[in-house]
Amino acid sequence: MRRAPRDTEASGRRFTRRALFMGGCMTAMVAVLGARMRYLGVEQADQFRLLAEENRINIRLIPPERGLIQDRNGKLIAGNEQNYRVVITREDAGDVGLILNRLSHIIPLTAEDMADILKETKRNSPFVPIPVAERLNWEDFSEIAVNAPALPGVSPEVGLSRVYPRDQDFAHVVGYVGPVSERDLAGIENPDPVLTIPKFQIGKIGVEKFLEDILRGHAGTKRIEVNAVGRVMRELDREEGQPGADVRLTLDADIQNFLQARLGAESAACVLMDVQNGDILSIVSAPSFDPNLFVRGISQADYSGLMNHDHRPLADKTVQGAYPPGSTFKMVTALAALEAGVITPESTVYCPGYLEFGSRRFHCWKHGGHGKVDLERSLMESCDVFYYEVAQKVGIDKIAEMGRRLGMGIRHDLPMSAIAEGNMPTKEWKLERHKAEWRIGDTINSSIGQGYVLASPLQLTVMAARVATGLAIKPRLVKSVNGVEVEISPPESIGLDPGRLRAVQRGMFAVVNGKAGTGRGSRIADDTMLMCGKSGTAQVRNISTAERASGVVSNDQLPWRRRDHALFVGYAPYDNPRYAAAVVVEHGGGGSAVAGPIVRDALLRALYGDIPPLTAYPADQRGRMESLLKDLHLRRPDGTMPESSKV
Structure with missing residues (x-):
């Protein structure tokens, strides 16, 4: 049945109103959602970003x-x-x-x-x-x-x-x-x-x-x-x-502690080495410092105290210090002369107490001279004039070459800071460095370890080890890494004639054990551990002609900084060398009196594997040594006194 036109028209009007209403509602909803989205996305962005990242x-x-x-x-x-x-x-x-x-x-x-x-x-x-x-x-x-x-x-x-x-x-x-x-x-x-x-x-x-x-x-x-x-x-x-x-x-903590205590308050250095493989058993510079202070943040007061100390506790004197080796260098000059053939072990020189060269006089340490001396006696009594004479014959370049063969004037490769190369001067070196020709007087000074010659305690120890063995011993400090031993090659010969080397060794033996030896006060009483050595005294000031005429002022009467350096090198046992050592005591005075006893104690500590017994010392020194060893106050890390420090 057909709908009336009037009904159709009314129905259309109702649909349009409903459509408009629904459209308006939807538009309103979209507007509200848009506004909300803007609020959340823009105005509340930071808050919601933080919430989104609550767990990151x-x-x-x-x-x-x-x-x-x-x-x-x-x-x-x-x-x-x-x-x-x-x-x-x-x-x-x-x-x-x-x-x-x-x-x-x-x-x-x-x-x-x-x-x-x-x-x-x-x-x-x-x-x-x-x-x-x-x-x-x-x-x-x-x-x-x-x-x-x-x-x-x-x-x-x-x-x-x-x-x-x-x-x-x-x-x-x-x-x-x-x-x-x-x-x-x-x-x-x-x-x-x-x-x-x-x-x-x-x-x-x-x-x-x-x-x-x-x-x-x-x-x-x-x-x-x-x-x-x-x-x-x-x-x-x-x-x-x-x-x-x-x-x-390669270091031994107990020996290191012993030698640190033995050097005490001196401004000094000591190196102890195994001559069979180059292992450094102890390398001590005194005075020392506490490295824990630097780890935790050292105070300005503590740092200033270390920097301003006249004994320079922050400096490692064992490898950084370069000193005139003094008479410890005489073995180098002697071996150079022997190898060059300009002298034999029996050659003699007359020492009146000085050598005149041109208008200059070079003095021997003994004012009245030594008289007629051969090689062995020249080492035993440390006659300077003997070396003045032979050095002129052999020349500085051959002396320097021998020095390098014995480990002087070269930088030894160790994991330590600022290792000094020392100095083995030559004619070419002086011309390049000082723009001046080499003079005979330079050779004379160098022959006894003065002038331009410089060496560190480490180099002096290497020299002693090479003289003791005739082998090119190289020092080493690292024994193993993660339990794997560091390989070392057998040392090669330094190419010295055994007979000539023995002549120098006999002289070093006489230094310590001869009746007139300059190092006799440092001798060892145990016949199975006898030591060879050589003392040295390095001048740090010039002695004027007037002072020599009136009498040279003794070291103990001089201000500390003007006193001579004391040096000593040695090895033991003399007939089957095992260890070598060198000691430098800055401004210590005489090498035989000050540095020699420390070298002896270092060698004895290594040979015995413990505090040396009093029987190792001459009878007339045992009372003094008993007091000295007791006063070392060696301690374990926990602060207790170990039995090994008791005599």
Whole structure:
């Protein structure tokens, strides 16, 4: 049935109104949704971004455990101790200054400390943890952990820190670690990422520095989940790093401690070496310092005290010190003359107490002279004139060549800082260095280890070892790495005629054991351990003609800095050499009186493997030696007195 036109028209009007109504409702809904979306997406963007990132993942480097340094017997020289510390991460902390201020109510933080930390946070990426305090006690450490909700970005951590349990004994040779500096990074072509960790510590001097690559190890990583306020929620996973290699040195901790105590308050150096393989058993510079001070942050007062000390405790005199070797150099001149064929062991020279050359007079140490002397007596009584005469015949270039064959004037390769090359002068060297011709007077001075000749205690020890064996002994300091022995090649001959070498050895034996020997006061009473040696006294001032005429002022009447250096080299046993040693005592006076007894004690300590018994000393010296050895106060790392220090 058809609908009436009027009904159709009414129905259309109702549909249009409903469509318009529905369209209006939909438009309104879209408008409301759009407004809400704008509110959430624009006006509340920061809040919702924070909520979206409430639980985030951070990746952090784990510093590797530094390798241990031990002596030849496995005794700890450098290790790691537990370190309670606290760090702050700028990205998680927000207002770093505010958080540090809160933290200062728990642990002591000065305004200067906080300024340094703020500076450090700005220098590094916002997600890098910056150390705030180290070596916290347990109470402070736990209080920080309890207050973590109020300290966003602050994390208490348990790490490791370097420690030197024998403090002063190995300070110069082992060195110490300290924070990586811009200068350190500038010297590395492709720095390990672990070096960018703020205040990460690396070796600064000595073995710690030169074996840094194997001691450091490789960093690990950890993934942690942190919430919006920077609090660590959990550790998701961890990849452990590779610890550094453990290094065992050739040094003997007990001998090192003995000789450190034996040098006492002197400004001195002592080196003791095994002549069979070049192992350095002890290398001591005195006075020393505590390397732990540098690891923990040395105070200005302590540092100034070390820098201003007249005995220079920060300098390693064993390898950095270059001294005129004095009469210890006479073996070099003698062997050069013997090898050149200008003298024989039986050749003699008359010593009236001086040598006149041109308008100058070169004096012997003995004012009245020694009379007629041969090679053995020239060494035994240390006659200077004998060497003045033979040096003119052999010439400085051959003397310098012999010196280098015996280990002088060359830089020995050891993992130590600023090793001196010393100086073996030649005609060409003087022309190049001083733009002047070499003179005969220069040769005369050099013949007795004065003038331009310079040597370190290490070089003097190598010389003594090579004279003792006739072999090109090379010093070494590293015995093994991670338990793997460092290979050494058998030493080659230095090419000296055995008969001529024995002639010099007999002279060194007479120095200590002959009735007129200059080193007789340092002789050993045990016939199985007799020592060969040579004393030396190096002048540090010029003696005027007027002073010689009126009488040379003795060392003990001079200010300390104007006194002669005392030197002595030796090896033992004389018939089957095992150890060689050299001692330099700065401004100590006579080498035979001051340095000789220390060389003897060093050799005896190595030969006996313990504190030398009194029977090793001449009967008339035993009372004095008993008191001296008792007063050394040798101690274990825990501070107790070991039995070995008791006579």
